[in-house]
Amino acid sequence: xxxxxxxxxxxxxxxxxxxxxxxxxxxxxxxxxxxxxxxxxxxxxxxxxxxxxxxxxxxxxxxxxxxxxxxxxxxxxxxxxxxxxxxxxxxxxxxxxxxxxxxxxxxxxxxxxxxxxxxxxxxxxxxxxxxxxxxxxxxxxxxxxxxxxxxxxxxxxxxxxxxxxxxxxxxxxxxxxxxxxxxxxxxxxxxxxxxxxxxxxxxxxxxxxxxxxxxxxxxxxxxxxxxxxxxxxxxxxxxxxxxxxxxxxxxxxxxxxxxxxxxxxxxxxxxxxxxxxxxxxxxxxxxxxxxxxxxxxxxxxxxxxxxxxxxxxxxxxxxxxxxxxxxxxxxxxxxxxxxxxxxxxxxxxxxxxxxxxxxxxxxxxxxxxxxxxxxxxxxxxxxxxxxxxxxxxxxxxxxxxxxx
Amino acid sequence: xxxxxxxxxxxxxxxxxxxxxxxxxxxxxxxxxxxxxxxxxxxxxxxxxxxxxxxxxxxxxxxxxxxxxxxxxxxxxxxxxxxxxxxxxxxxxxxxxxxxxxxxxxxxxxxxxxxxxxxxxxxxxxxxxxxxxxxxxxxxxxxxxxxxxxxxxxxxxxxxxxxxxxxxxxxxxxxxxxxxxxxxxxxxxxxxxxxxxxxxxxxxxxxxxxxxxxxxxxxxxxxxxxxxxxxxxxxxxxxxxxxxxxxxxxxxxxxxxxxxxxxxxxxxxxxxxxxxxxxxxxxxxxxxxxxxxxxxxxxxxxxxxxxxxxxxxxxxxxxxxxxxxxxxxxxxxxxxxxxxxxxxxxxxxxxxxxxxxxxxxxxxxxxxxxxxxxxxxxxxxxxxxxxxxxxxxxxxxxxxxxxxxxxxxxxxxxxxxxxxxxx
Numbered sequence: 128x129x130x131x132x133x134x135x136x137x138x139x140x141x142x143x144x145x146x147x148x149x150x151x152x153x154x155x156x157x158x159x160x161x162x163x164x165x166x167x168x169x170x171x172x173x174x175x176x177x178x179x180x181x182x183x184x185x186x187x188x189x190x191x192x193x194x195x196x197x198x199x200x201x202x203x204x205x206x207x208x209x210x211x212x213x214x215x216x217x218x219x220x221x222x223x224x225x226x227x228x229x230x231x232x233x234x235x236x237x238x239x240x241x242x243x244x245x246x247x248x249x250x251x252x253x254x255x256x257x258x259x260x261x262x263x264x265x266x267x268x269x270x271x272x273x274x275x276x277x278x279x280x281x282x283x284x285x286x287x288x289x290x291x292x293x294x295x296x297x298x299x300x301x302x303x304x305x306x307x308x309x310x311x312x313x314x315x316x317x318x319x320x321x322x323x324x325x326x327x328x329x330x331x332x333x334x335x336x337x338x339x340x341x342x343x344x345x346x347x348x349x350x351x352x353x354x355x356x357x358x359x360x361x362x363x364x365x366x367x368x369x370x371x372x373x374x375x376x377x378x379x380x381x382x383x384x385x386x387x388x389x390x391x392x393x394x395x396x397x398x399x400x401x402x403x404x405x406x407x408x409x410x411x412x413x414x415x416x417x418x419x420x421x422x423x424x425x426x427x428x429x430x431x432x433x434x435x436x437x438x439x440x441x442x443x444x445x446x447x448x449x450x451x452x453x454x455x456x457x458x459x460x461x462x463x464x465x466x467x468x469x470x471x472x473x474x475x476x477x478x479x480x481x482x483x484x485x486x487x488x489x490x491x492x493x494x495x496x497x498x499x500x501x502x503x504x505x506x507x508x509x510x511x512x513x514x515x516x517x518x519x520x521x522x523x524x525x526x527x528x529x530x531x
Numbered sequence: 532x533x534x535x536x537x538x539x540x541x542x543x544x545x546x547x548x549x550x551x552x553x554x555x556x557x558x559x560x561x562x563x564x565x566x567x568x569x570x571x572x573x574x575x576x577x578x579x580x581x582x583x584x585x586x587x588x589x590x591x592x593x594x595x596x597x598x599x600x601x602x603x604x605x606x607x608x609x610x611x612x613x614x615x616x617x618x619x620x621x622x623x624x625x626x627x628x629x630x631x632x633x634x635x636x637x638x639x640x641x642x643x644x645x646x647x648x649x650x651x652x653x654x655x656x657x658x659x660x661x662x663x664x665x666x667x668x669x670x671x672x673x674x675x676x677x678x679x680x681x682x683x684x685x686x687x688x689x690x691x692x693x694x695x696x697x698x699x700x701x702x703x704x705x706x707x708x709x710x711x712x713x714x715x716x717x718x719x720x721x722x723x724x725x726x727x728x729x730x731x732x733x734x735x736x737x738x739x740x741x742x743x744x745x746x747x748x749x750x751x752x753x754x755x756x757x758x759x760x761x762x763x764x765x766x767x768x769x770x771x772x773x774x775x776x777x778x779x780x781x782x783x784x785x786x787x788x789x790x791x792x793x794x795x796x797x798x799x800x801x802x803x804x805x806x807x808x809x810x811x812x813x814x815x816x817x818x819x820x821x822x823x824x825x826x827x828x829x830x831x832x833x834x835x836x837x838x839x840x841x842x843x844x845x846x847x848x849x850x851x852x853x854x855x856x857x858x859x860x861x862x863x864x865x866x867x868x869x870x871x872x873x874x875x876x877x878x879x880x881x882x883x884x885x886x887x888x889x890x891x892x893x894x895x896x897x898x899x900x901x902x903x904x905x906x907x908x909x910x911x912x913x914x915x916x917x918x919x920x921x922x923x924x925x926x927x928x929x930x931x932x933x934x935x936x937x938x939x940x941x942x943x944x945x946x947x948x949x950x951x952x953x954x
Contacts, residue, residue, distance in 0.1 A: 227931060269932060273931070273932050273933075401817060406812065406817070406818075407817070407818070409844040409845075409852060410841060410844050410852070412844070412852035412853045413841070415853060422836040422837065422839075422840055422858050422859060423840060423858075425836065425837050426824075426836070426837040426840040426841055429821075429823055429824055429837055430821060432820075432823075433819075433820030433821055433823075434820075438931055439930065440928055441822060441823040441928075442822055442823055442826060442928060443930075447834065456904075
């Protein structure tokens with residue numbers, strides 16, 4: 128099977144790009160067009176709706192209640208809800224938001240490259256990104272077992288996507304058009320929407336199907352003494368946009384949605400409140416802008432998780448995030464076990480294709496190597512002022528601090 | 532059994548100072564990590580072990596929080612060093628560790644003789660960006676935006692402290708034509724191109740001071756405490772990588788000594804206080820669910836970096852965490868910090884000599900000590916001390932999922948109130 132005829136989901140709620148007067152739902156296409164026409168693309172992520180939201184007022188309703196409302200909203204809208212579960216905090220809290228409120232979920236699916244990892248040793252002592260496959264054993268499996276025991280009516284699927292990769296080994300470089308951002312070897316086959324027999328059977332019944340992702344923690348920063356929330360296209364481009372000819376399958380993001388922005392507002396204020404506490408105030412530097420620091424962003428995310436995901440156990444096994452969108456450490460199993468496979472060559476051909484057809488200014492590089500596309504940002508939405516505890520600095524107001 | 536101390540190699544005399552940590556292979560004591568690893572590969576009977584002040588640390592009272600404030604303990608350490616040495620030079624990077632060490636002297640009226648910043652001036656062409664670039668490749672900007680403001684402040688308020696800006700690329704270039712791969716023995720862990728000349732102890736003006744017979748202390752801000760939660764307890768431990776920052780070569784001088792401001796056997800009260808501050812922060816109800824920042828094992832770069840990010844704002848009350856600092860490097864060999872070298876020295880003999888040293892080491896030590904990423908060597912084994920118990924961790928975690936995490940994290944040496952437990 129080739130990827131020449133990819134039908135990209137045209138769903139503006141997930142974000143889209145504009146180059147001149149042309150609209151693109153594929154970042155790859157937008158960047159190619161931007162290169163050809165020498166026009167820098169712009170990214171629109173629900174700018175109208177989020178622009179009208181009053182971000183400065185914290186909703187009085189609790190976060191858990193807002194999560195319940197969102198789960199119910201989705202339940203009311205779709206006949207069939209499938210949650211893409213990783214065992215991580217975002218998707219696990221999403222599952223809890225349904226099940227702990229007795230709102231039915233039709234299916235929870237965990238994607239796992241089993242065939243590709245026959246030589247892989249699970250290791251619960253290794254938190255490196257390369258050990259991502261152990262997340263199934265130590266994070267997802269306990270969750271799925273808990274669901275199976277307590278909510279037996281939920282269908283649980285463990286999907287071996289490396290098997291699909293092998294079926295599609297004749298693909299050419301055009302596979303890159305079926306990925307919006309992540310050109311890691313397995314990403315485009317990881318999240319099939321209609322490619323399996325069961326999925327097609329279900330879609331053919333005409334039911335409205337929601338493919339639900341736990342996208343994502345709120346991105347926040349402090350600029351000029353003010354807290355802001357913003358969005359970045361990396362996260363918004365996570366879902367698989369290829370829906371084939373089906374019009375009854377829709378990707379949804381549980382958190383980053385224009386349908387219940389109060390969730391984002393509430394989350395943002397809880398985070399801001401935490402950082403404003405005297406004991407935590409000195410950590411505001413983790414949210415400073417610009418935040419090119421991966422270390423600071425990672426620390427910020429880990430601080431934020433327990434604040435906004437009250438039901439998730441932060442000690443759950445989780446490996447570090449990948450450092451690159453093209454050559455993810457998460458795909459170590461692929462680099463290790465498929466090096467001589469033609470699948471590897473088609474993956475490389477795809478990477479070469481984008482490098483040849485997209486201006487270098489649109490790439491992030493690491494030690495001279497292309498590792499991903501540059502990120503696009505939404506507008507900044509003002510949340511309120513950052514209250515700074517200057518106690519530790521007062522001593523230096525007349526001495527050190529002024530000089531820094 | 533009498534032990535043999537190896538204190539020199541390849542015309543380099545190593546400082547035989549056990550306080551800085553040492554390696555043991557059979558009955559041989561090494562002060563140079565690479566020498567120990569190379570010798571290990573030549574035999575099969577013994578494995579290299581690292582020792583770091585175990586006698587003192589085993590008997591320290593880690594479980595009890597010292598009553599003194601952390602700033603008072605920093606002051607005492609500064610005074611203790613002042614009382615021991617005639618001349619103290621702080622190796623300053625502009626980062627939190629060395630800046631706090633400097634503050635411990637100067638804000639308490641304790642004289643500090645010299646503060647030195649090391650910078651590869653010849654390598655700065657095309658690699659210095661603005662303050663908005665926090666990528667590791669922009670490391671040289673730490674001079675402009677972190678160290679220089681600090682030095683200006685020192686110059687204004689403490690004019691008695693000598694300020695030195697050392698262009699270590701001059702030293703790199705000085706013996707470019709004669710250097711061979713034995714440069715690796717001038718460093719204790721870090722294999723970056725400039726590291727072995729960066730902290731040189733033998734600048735002319737330092738030799739002149741040493742020639743007067745003064746007792747000289749070369750003081751490093753080594754390092755933040757390593758604290759973790761493991762098996763329901765808070766622990767402190769040490770690793771050897773940060774202890775490899777200093778230059779071990781003092782030539783023939785016996786009156787020069789490297790010292791760590793924090794990781795010293797004389798500083799156990801300070802270390803215990805730091806650990807308890809971190810423990811208290813984690814035990815605050817609003818922070819109960821932040822335990823993942825202290826989780827064990829923490830063998831990923833991201834977890835370790837994350838830990839350092841949040842800890843520095845707890846233990847260094849005088850340091851402004853908003854100070855410019857680039858991201859830590861991810862690699863001990865092809866290090867992002869050395870972008871200047873890879874950019875501006877690529878075709879030089881210097882570059883091939885550096886590569887020859889790396890190749891020699893990688894070819895001659897056991898593969899198990901080489902950490903690789905996508906097949907490329909990025910680091911060497913990091914050795915770890917035993918765990919020293921700080922206290923119980925009774926932080927509740929509530930989740931609908933019971934036992935959602937693995938319990939067994941491997942076998943280690945633990946000391947609880949001086950008693951050894953291995954599990």
